[in-house]
Amino acid sequence: MIIEGRRVYPMGGIKERGGLIVDRGEVVVSPSPVSFLGGVDPQTGIITDGEAKGKSIAGKVFVFPEGRGSTVGSYVMYGLKRYGNAPLAVVNRRSEIIVTVGAIISGIPLFDRVDTSLFLDGDILSIRGDGSMELHDVDVKDAVTVILRSREKILILKRSDKVGSCRGRWAGVSGHVEDEDGSFSARGITEVKEETGMQANIVREGPVLDIRDTCGEKKRIWRIHPFLADVSSEDADRMRIDWEHTEYRWIRPEELDSYHTAPGLADVVKLLLT
Amino acid sequence: MYLSREEERMLAGEEGEAVRKSMEILVTLGDIYGAGRLIPVKSAQVSGVSYKTIGDAGLEYLEDLSADAKVRIRTTLNPPGMDMEQWKELYVPEDFAEKQMRILNAYAKMGIELSCTCTPYLAGNRPKAGEHLAWAESSAVSFANSVLGARTNREGGPSALAAAITGRTAEFALHLNENRKATVIFDVNFEPDYFDYAMLGVVAGRIAGGGVPYFRGIKQASEDSLKSLGAAMAASGSVALYHVEGITPEYGTALPDKDGVKRIPVEEGMLEDEREKITTADDVELITVGCPHSSPEELRNIAAFLRGKKRKDKVELWVYTSRVVKETEREAVDIIEQYGKVVADTCMVVSPLEVRFRSVGTNSGKAASYLPGLCHQNVLFADLKTLLGMVVE
Numbered sequence: 001m002i003i004e005g006r007r008v009y010p011m012g013g014i015k016e017r018g019g020l021i022v023d024r025g026e027v028v029v030s031p032s033p034v035s036f037l038g039g040v041d042p043q044t045g046i047i048t049d050g051e052a053k054g055k056s057i058a059g060k061v062f063v064f065p066e067g068r069g070s071t072v073g074s075y076v077m078y079g080l081k082r083y084g085n086a087p088l089a090v091v092n093r094r095s096e097i098i099v100t101v102g103a104i105i106s107g108i109p110l111f112d113r114v115d116t117s118l119f120l121d122g123d124i125l126s127i128r129g130d131g132s133m134e135l136h137d138v139d140v141k142d143a144v145t146v147i148l149r150s151r152e153k154i155l156i157l158k159r160s161d162k163v164g165s166c167r168g169r170w171a172g173v174s175g176h177v178e179d180e181d182g183s184f185s186a187r188g189i190t191e192v193k194e195e196t197g198m199q200a201n202i203v204r205e206g207p208v209l210d211i212r213d214t215c216g217e218k219k220r221i222w223r224i225h226p227f228l229a230d231v232s233s234e235d236a237d238r239m240r241i242d243w244e245h246t247e248y249r250w251i252r253p254e255e256l257d258s259y260h261t262a263p264g265l266a267d268v269v270k271l272l273l274t
Numbered sequence: 275m276y277l278s279r280e281e282e283r284m285l286a287g288e289e290g291e292a293v294r295k296s297m298e299i300l301v302t303l304g305d306i307y308g309a310g311r312l313i314p315v316k317s318a319q320v321s322g323v324s325y326k327t328i329g330d331a332g333l334e335y336l337e338d339l340s341a342d343a344k345v346r347i348r349t350t351l352n353p354p355g356m357d358m359e360q361w362k363e364l365y366v367p368e369d370f371a372e373k374q375m376r377i378l379n380a381y382a383k384m385g386i387e388l389s390c391t392c393t394p395y396l397a398g399n400r401p402k403a404g405e406h407l408a409w410a411e412s413s414a415v416s417f418a419n420s421v422l423g424a425r426t427n428r429e430g431g432p433s434a435l436a437a438a439i440t441g442r443t444a445e446f447a448l449h450l451n452e453n454r455k456a457t458v459i460f461d462v463n464f465e466p467d468y469f470d471y472a473m474l475g476v477v478a479g480r481i482a483g484g485g486v487p488y489f490r491g492i493k494q495a496s497e498d499s500l501k502s503l504g505a506a507m508a509a510s511g512s513v514a515l516y517h518v519e520g521i522t523p524e525y526g527t528a529l530p531d532k533d534g535v536k537r538i539p540v541e542e543g544m545l546e547d548e549r550e551k552i553t554t555a556d557d558v559e560l561i562t563v564g565c566p567h568s569s570p571e572e573l574r575n576i577a578a579f580l581r582g583k584k585r586k587d588k589v590e591l592w593v594y595t596s597r598v599v600k601e602t603e604r605e606a607v608d609i610i611e612q613y614g615k616v617v618a619d620t621c622m623v624v625s626p627l628e629v630r631f632r633s634v635g636t637n638s639g640k641a642a643s644y645l646p647g648l649c650h651q652n653v654l655f656a657d658l659k660t661l662l663g664m665v666v667e
Binding site for chain 1 (some may be wrong): 432449
């Protein structure tokens with residue numbers, strides 16, 4: 001998987017940098033923003049606060065959405081370097097001033113404009129000077145997800161034990177796409193027919209979305225092609241599910257929060273309905 | 275970003291490692307915020323001085339940096355965590371004092387004046403309108419931009435230091451005319467007195483956030499009132515520039531050409547609501563005045579109020595000011611010292627008050643905002659006469 005990011009530091013300017021800045025570094029992720037002050041111990045390199053508490057960032061590629069908290073955080077990054085616990089590099093979605101200044105005074109490479117939710121602990125990442133990154137051994141597979149709508153409600157289905165991934169979780173109608181499958185929308189209509197018996201009338205195609213598979217065994221990113229489709233109320237009343245699911249429910253979109261869903265479902269629904 | 279040939283050389287390390295690192299900070303931040311070039315700055319004011327706020331991490335950074343860093347422009351400091359002359363009398367622990375002195379020594383080694391104040395404009399460094407600066411202390415940034423018409427962004431410690439070492443800053447945000455326009459108008463429907471400005475600042479800062487407030491309806495305001503207003507807005511929000519119609523130097527060009535700036539009426543009652551919301555104590559152990567550092571007029575007013583009155587024993591009084599003002603206002607200082615302490619260099623927010631006190635009274639909107647979080651204090655937010663009335667009969 002190749003990801004295009006932006007190099008913030010080290011600087012170019014004088015002579016452009018092209019080569020590898022990180023060669024197969026191990027990734028450690030904090031899903032939430034990081035305050036280095038009070039959040040990372042410079043003497044050990046261990047995260048002391050938040051969802052990633054207890055993990056070490058020393059010698060790793062530290063991936064998190066953005067910095068937050070006190071400006072003293074820049075000095076804490078310097079402390080990490082001084083005690084030999086600096087990360088190999090930092091990758092952010094958005095670089096803000098605390099982490100940027102901290103990276104510069106500590107000589108820690110910094111990259112941004114990357115979807116940090118694509119990474120998991122233990123991933124192996126190489127980063128080039130132009131900001132492009134290779135996430136090793138993670139494959140990318142196309143898939144369609146169809147959100148069906150009838151009477152202002154959307155359909156969610158609980159995945160059975162017989163499917164390949166995300167068993168027991170709630171999802172939309174979905175299926176992966178092989179090269180010979182033709183158009184994504186046609187594939188979506190076929191999936192709806194197979195999984196629910198209904199005739200889908202596609203009303204909207206959402207932007208393609210990369211979602212990290214956090215429940216399958218494979219290191220995989222799903223390149224989701226999302227569709228919103230209407231079904232008639234007669235069809236909805238007659239619907240049936242096949243072996244891929246054990247249950248289904250028609251819910252209001254705002255109820256989705258209370259279900260344990262496949263990764264990215266809420267993002268897909270949000271993109272299609274707003 | 276465009277760099278001159280000299281700046282290219284500085285960035286390439288031809289003037290040493292500290293200059294190279296500093297240029298990297300300025301150019302990278304400039305790139306992120308869309309600056310077209312670097313511009314010369316007249317002075318720098320550096321935050322990150324108190325050991326209480328920057329800790330060992332900051333101390334080590336500054337000591338390492340001081341090995342080859344030298345400032346090229348006039349540079350002063352924010353308050354450290356203690357009065358450099360009378361820290362023992364102010365209950366500062368010995369090991370804190372030792373670390374604090376190491377921080378100050380590192381700054382001195384870089385050629386920085388040990389003039390430690392949040393009011394450099396009252397202590398010999400008063401910028402002129404239109405001058406570009408790299409100041410860090412939020413209340414001083416607000417005063418320099420708003421009351422003096424100088425131009426500075428709200429710098430962090432390392433970026434202000436980078437400007438001091440290179441004599442430059444990246445030209446973005448408040449250095450440019452188009453970013454100095456009002457974003458919200460406050461219609462003030464009463465005539466505020468001195469303490470009202472502190473409360474007004476807390477209210478307006480919370481509403482304005484990082485925007486540029488424009489006040490209407492204020493007929494006159496002393497510099498001390500504006501100092502208090504700006505400090506409070508920089509603490510409850512992150513206001514770095516404001517305008518007062520008819521009073522501050524840039525108000526005439528501050529309103530944007532197009533309509534659509536939000537207007538918010540401010541009634542006197544809103545201030546009292548705010549005061550009550552912030553107040554968490556009615557009986558306090560210590561009265562602190564001088565955030566931002568007291569001006570000569572403020573010291574004289576306090577002395578005039580206290581003179582001849584009988585002191586009560588229970589409540590301590592600490593009045594904060596810059597060392598320069600303390601030394602030039604000997605007469606007022608002598609009177610105040612009969613009733614309490616006149617503390618120089620440091621302030622109630624960045625010193626370790628919590629080692630001795632649990633509840634503090636203050637008339638500063640800025641101090642009232644920070645004392646609960648940074649010093650674990652219950653706060654009485656009240657006007658000067660109420661506070662001094664707890665010290666004397």
